[in-house]
Amino acid sequence: MATIKIENLQKSFADFTAVKNSNLTIHNKEFFVLLGPSGCGKTTTLRMIAGLELPTSGKIYLDQDEVSLLRASERDIAFVFQLFALYPHMNVKNNLAFPLKMQKYSRTEIKERVMEAAKLLRIDNILDAKISSLAGGDRQRVALGRALVRRPKAFLMDEPLGTLDSEFRELMCLELRKLHDDIDATTVYVTHDQQEAMSMADRIAVMNEGEILQADAPSVIYNKPKSKFVASFIGSPAMNFIPFNQAVQKNQTEINIEGVKIKIPNQHENSAGQENFLGIRPENLKLVSNGGISGKVFGIEYLGSRKIVTIDTSFGKIKVRIDSNVNLDIEENVQFTPSNNNQIIFDGKTDKSLISDFLS
């Protein structure tokens, strides 16, 4: 298996830059997820690693070797396409054997490896089936099987669960992660679904508009996002952003929102401007009877033991997670305040989060 490193990678199509100056190191045996909204350059990045697209500038390393301009066939990487790209004129067995036939394996060895992969993925009962007769999940497994028969250095997967229905997707997430662990693979997995990313990844790189904004473990991405975009993209319900009109200074520990003083972690830098945001997740807010920011209950979603209350305030809607047994009515006046000191200040000018005692 392998380490993948990309350095200052850039890709332009005519005058449009799809991937901007990207740097990443994907460790051996890591399950690495590229996450971002549609059109942000995830597929393009993955295709450059695979050799299906050549970078405009920058370098790609597989272990120690630079492979930036090598052909796809010379990189020893497997790719699972969004629409699987199973060869419709071959049956399942031949689809699985196809990558091996190029590599001068003996017939018996090909047979063994195909059987091994088929057993691992539990598709050994459909080896003679035609591709067109397979259900989505089986196609998915055949596509994975075709990727792993060759025992490549790394697996690249482009939204491989995108076409499956949601119920099945969750199951495949688990299976995929287990498979990754069982075969000690190095996997780069592309998705636009943050839940998928959070549930599978060792580390996640969040991309937007061709840029990698942050690459970290899921818990770090969730709790300590480095920019407002990352904070807003991760988590469901999303983080609340409370705007306030006040420059933030170094060593500041309090801000003023609607005349209410809110404690914040000790800040380590100054904000660039006046318009800033307090970022706070719904589970880090609580309802209080006085001394909080006031608003009116707008809606309530029950989630079993918890419920999410949407509160209408003068600066927009805020979501608060509370215990299910708290009784609230629509239109009721309530007040809320942070329940701990895990808030993040986002600089309105740069969109970045400000360094503080909590976020270093």
Place this chain on the structure above:
Amino acid sequence: MDTSRSPMEPSGFSKKIAAFIIIVYTVVTLIPITWIVLTGFKSVDSAVSYPPEVIFEPSLEGYVNLFTARTRQSEEYLDSLPPPETWYEELVRSKDMVITGPSKFFSRYLNSMIIGFGATFLSIFLGTLAAYAFSRFKVPLKDDLMFFILSTRMFPPIAVAVPIFIMYRKLGLGDTHIGMIILYTVVNLSLAVWLLKGFMDEIPKEYEEAAMIDGYTRFQAFFKIVLPQATTGIAATAIFCMIFSWNEYAFAVLLTQFNAQTAPPFIPTIIGEGGIDWPAIAAGTTLFLLPVMIFTVVLRKHLLRGITFGAVRK
């Protein structure tokens, strides 16, 4: 009300009307063809009798005349000959003639085969490669080139007959197989490239990319992955190319006389004694129809799907 059928489906009554129209149309188009096939089995006399004979005694005279050259002989000479050895000699003798050798029909038919299949193969070969390149690669001025290719079909090919005639004479391509194959390929190629590009565009490029990641070169991926999936398009295109090359008349008259003459200009020149030998012409026409029919029937499965232009996804 019949609720067993979907509202999108035509009703039983309109289906019956449709079937009726199709049957009438089929009968109307089949009458001339049937007449030709029947005439091939008539004798020279019954072929021209008036009123036309629908019921007649079948004869193979047309086919024998088509394949042989004959001369009329005096009775004394015929009597001096040993008895005929074959049924067709006997048939010819009964008309006071003897066979002097094979006619030119077989060689003309063979020319048609060589030129028809040759031009079809070449058109498909070049067309597939060109269509693939246009479909997959960044070709400079792609749209203009595609338009240019199509523009070669915007005038009837025969409009350039005179320049081509002169050119072919200068190049020594007149009355040669290779000359006719090149000519028909040139005419077919624009259609082939356009049709095949449509089919190539339908094949997702991920298939080849998957193969290339698995260690195959682009050329291998093209042969092992793209071509098998393009068979429908290739078959449909091949039929169009074959029909054109097989039936082409005007250039064949102009550019071929002996060596490379194809069947279409030859068949009408079959002249019998004291008039046109209709049964022989009809026999030649019948045999001429066969290859395209067989070719089309063999590829029919692909054709129907093919001419809907991939509108129905596999």
